[in-house]
Amino acid sequence: MKNEKFLELLNNIDDKYILEADRKKRKNSKRNLLLTIAASFVLVFGITLKNGTINNIINYENNLNTMSSPSSEPRRILQYNKNIYEFLENENSVKKEDLDKELGEIKFDLLEDEKNYNKDLSATFGIGGKIYSLKEYNKDFRVAVVYRNKIYICEKVDEIDKKVNIEEYFKNANLINLTKYIEVYDHFGMEKQKVIELESAKELLSSLEKSEDIILSDEDYEKIASAQGNGGSFLLKAVLKDKTTFDFYILPELQLVMVGDNTFKITDSAKEKILNLTKDINKKNLIKNIAF
Amino acid sequence: MEDEKIIELFFKGLQEAIEETKKKYDSYCKSISINILNNKEDVEECVLDSYLKLWENIPPTRPNSLKAYLGKIVRNTSLNRAKQKNTKKYNSNLERTLTELEEILSDSKNIDDSLNEKILIDAINNFLKEESKENRVIFVKRYFYLKEIKEIAKEENKKENSVKSSLFRTRNKLKIYLEKEGINI
Numbered sequence: 001m002k003n004e005k006f007l008e009l010l011n012n013i014d015d016k017y018i019l020e021a022d023r024k025k026r027k028n029s030k031r032n033l034l035l036t037i038a039a040s041f042v043l044v045f046g047i048t049l050k051n052g053t054i055n056n057i058i059n060y061e062n063n064l065n066t067m068s069s070p071s072s073e074p075r076r077i078l079q080y081n082k083n084i085y086e087f088l089e090n091e092n093s094v095k096k097e098d099l100d101k102e103l104g105e106i107k108f109d110l111l112e113d114e115k116n117y118n119k120d121l122s123a124t125f126g127i128g129g130k131i132y133s134l135k136e137y138n139k140d141f142r143v144a145v146v147y148r149n150k151i152y153i154c155e156k157v158d159e160i161d162k163k164v165n166i167e168e169y170f171k172n173a174n175l176i177n178l179t180k181y182i183e184v185y186d187h188f189g190m191e192k193q194k195v196i197e198l199e200s201a202k203e204l205l206s207s208l209e210k211s212e213d214i215i216l217s218d219e220d221y222e223k224i225a226s227a228q229g230n231g232g233s234f235l236l237k238a239v240l241k242d243k244t245t246f247d248f249y250i251l252p253e254l255q256l257v258m259v260g261d262n263t264f265k266i267t268d269s270a271k272e273k274i275l276n277l278t279k280d281i282n283k284k285n286l287i288k289n290i291a292f
Numbered sequence: 293m294e295d296e297k298i299i300e301l302f303f304k305g306l307q308e309a310i311e312e313t314k315k316k317y318d319s320y321c322k323s324i325s326i327n328i329l330n331n332k333e334d335v336e337e338c339v340l341d342s343y344l345k346l347w348e349n350i351p352p353t354r355p356n357s358l359k360a361y362l363g364k365i366v367r368n369t370s371l372n373r374a375k376q377k378n379t380k381k382y383n384s385n386l387e388r389t390l391t392e393l394e395e396i397l398s399d400s401k402n403i404d405d406s407l408n409e410k411i412l413i414d415a416i417n418n419f420l421k422e423e424s425k426e427n428r429v430i431f432v433k434r435y436f437y438l439k440e441i442k443e444i445a446k447e448e449n450k451k452e453n454s455v456k457s458s459l460f461r462t463r464n465k466l467k468i469y470l471e472k473e474g475i476n477i
Contacts, residue, residue, distance in 0.1 A: 003393045004375070006477065010435050011368050012413040015360035017420055021432035022320070022359070162424050217357070219294055 157260030
């Protein structure tokens with residue numbers, strides 16, 4: 001084949017890769033952007049730090065909203081073993097006896113020096129803290145950081161070099177076995193709307209595992225922002241056996257699930273399940289919580 | 293205007309469809325064409341031709357992504373124009389891109405001329421799926437969008453050498469992948 005013919009043939013590259021490559025990386029990379037947000041103390045929508053991140057980043061990146069409000073602290077993240085983790089808010093919910101092996105020490109401050117962005121054992125918080133695996137969790141889901149006599153759980157939200165595989169993530173998290181039930185909240189986590197009991201929760205999680213990768217366009221981001229403001233997005237808290245929660249977002253009509261900092265397209269059957277599970281929720285309850 | 297609405301305008305046969313497309317994607321189209329043609333007049337003509345092709349194709353085609361579909365039309369139209377005018381003689385970027393792509397092509401004389409292009413492009417798409425996002429983006433920027441290495445480096449916050457290394461590795465990996473798949477191009 002001649003090179004010219006080959007070049008022509010590359011016209012048939014999958015649309016999603018063409019769109020993916022069209023996005024100009026901002027001056028800051030995704031992680032840098034995340035850190036910029038952290039450093040600037042701005043948290044779009046002013047919601048709780050935990051797992052509200054994807055929405056914040058999306059909306060920050062696209063300047064889609066005007067509902068910013070100041071937050072009291074930067075986003076706390078840790079980079080270890082090519083994973084990006086977020087510090088959960090519930091420090092000391094694990095005890096010393098829950099810790100397993102020491103994995104390393106946080107050496108590099110991500111807020112201090114740009115050069116640290118590519119480094120493992122770096123964080124925006126807890127420099128000098130020790131990272132431990134947890135007896136109950138795979139380290140590709142959660143690790144612990146012991147810092148100033150407190151123990152923090154850090155939950156994986158992304159990977160440094162590639163997109164998270166949702167099936168692998170759910171398996172590593174052992175979510176289906178550990179979940180006792182799921183609480184459904186409005187997008188902003190202000191008010192619990194209902195509880196999904198064990199069997200339905202397991203069915204839902206199993207169907208979400210089959211979600212597919214998706215590359216979002218600017219229009220998708222606009223739709224997401226609109227859904228978040230119009231009751232089209234739910235915060236789901238899977239309550240695990242140790243009483244900690246695993247939080248994620250579902251936007252049924254848009255057929256999206258947001259896990260950590262990644263968004264996936266849910267299957268038709270998962271969409272049907274979640275629509276069915278949430279049909280008794282009064283949309284007015286979801287919208288009223290936005291006015292704060 | 294949202295793409296879905298623009299596509300609906302095409303389906304209704306309203307000229308507004310072209311105007312809205314132009315409003316939204318004109319700079320995107322030109323940025324693709326200029327990398328291939330390197331001549332403003334040719335670019336203007338090619339982009340206009342592309343809008344007409346879009347008008348002719350929608351309907352019946354209903355693209356999943358208007359942007360990607362239009363991008364492909366612009367790229368194809370521009371490559372055809374480049375071929376007619378033998379543009380590579382005066383567009384060094386195009387010439388370099390073609391030289392780089394030669395590395396992927398087989399040295400063998402037993403090239404299968406009857407190779408089904410669909411099989412080949414499916415293999416390339418599968419290969420890209422397995423690649424890291426970083427390498428894939430650089431590859432597509434270079435060989436679909438035909439961007440200069442310098443431009444890619446700037447957009448990706450990388451040194452030019454890093455971009456070159458990434459492209460070199462990806463080309464080699466693609467070559468090996470295609471050979472393993474029994475595709476001799």
